[in-house]
Amino acid sequence: MAAICVFCASSRTLDQRFLDLAAEVGAELARRGHTLVSGGGCVGMMGAVADGARSAGGPTLGVIPQALVDLEVADLASDELLVTDSMASRKTVMIDKSDAFLTLPGGLGTLDELFEVWTTATLALHAKPMVVLDADGFYRPLLDWLRALTDQRFLKPAGLDLLTVAHTVEEALTALESRLT
Template sequence: MANVCVFCASSRTLDARWLALATETGEELARRGHTLVSGGGCVGMMGAVVQGARAAGGRTVGVIPQSLVDLEVADLDSDELLVTDSLASRKTLMDEKSDAFVALPGGLGTLDELFEVWTTATLALHAKPMVIVDVDGFYRPLLDWIRGLGEQQFLKPAALDLLMVADSVPAALDLIDARLT
């Protein structure tokens, strides 16, 4: 099976529905036999996704910079916890360890991670599937803006085609599974 990296929020102040979505994502990854690659944290949606994966018998790989380990937010229960020296090296290692990427709702960190893997895909540096989970239209304003970039010729149509969008976790993982087989 595949190593699937999940980008999501690590905020401790999120509405319970977002934590439930992250838990569902971890559970569904485990049910399908995938290994979860995460940002290595134990808080917010990041913590919920790893807890969900483990509760369903899944394997987890966390990648976290030492500065966040020092803040005591590391998921010390990971099957494999890789500690890096910076956020930049964390993203590089997460990308290297992953066969596919899922972006759940999140903030700047989530967007940074998503845009990096999407940018490298547009440069043909990888061909790994990438899916945004757009529950309740969370990403709709961003996707509208991105489509506008294409309309203004700032983004090639082929780049838009690289990023898949699903309205649920099962649909997102179906898209990934179809691309990986």
């Protein structure tokens, strides 16, 4: 089916509920026949989503910069692991290798990845679907701020409309699949 890139946290100190959410997403991607594209790490939610996909028989593609390989956080169990020379080139490869993007809870790195694919979509550099999984209102404050940007004309409503917000794994994956071209 599709190669779906999942952006999420790689922190080792997360509540178990976030790790469970990531594992559920990975498993459901695999059950639906999709390939997981991830940041190539084996820790935090990033590791959990890949483990979830593999546990359900799904293929995984990890993209990781050499600096993180050197820190021994690479997902060596990945079906394919692409090593890049920088974080910037990692994002470029992830965008190129993916048909759609799903953002789970995360911190600065996750937001950086989300904003990169969203910005390039607003510039019509790609037309790949993007969904944010707003589990338990995690992204509510950010989404409120983004809506305020449109009110103040810093973001066009059409730009905001490129991003779909879902509240459950089922809703998120169905939204992605309905927008795949």
